[in-house]
Amino acid sequence: MAKTLGKTELINEVAKTAKIEKTKAKAAVNATIRVISGTLKKGGKVQLTGFGTFAVARRKKRTGVNPQTGAKITIPARRVPKFTAGKSLKDVVGK
Secondary structure (H helix, E strand, C coil): CCCCCCCHHHHHHHHHHHHHCCCHHHHHHHHHHHHHHHHHHHCCEEEEEEEEEEEEEEEEEEEEECCCCEEEEEEEEEEEEEEECCCCHHHHHHH
């Protein structure tokens, strides 16, 4: 089974790959997450050529069912984050 990288493991791998201190890698990873999150919050998108695009999608209001009671409920419209993989990432994963 493939390994799952958590945030700590990601920071360690970035530090090792970039040959930088873990504190600098942690700052870089945290800054990247903040920039992407902030851009999406403002309704923008982040496009990393070859890797993919982070964007915001709109979900329409819909009807759902409460699994405990079976009662119908209205799920309000909302904005959700969306990631679309780029060609290079798809090619790497597809091998």
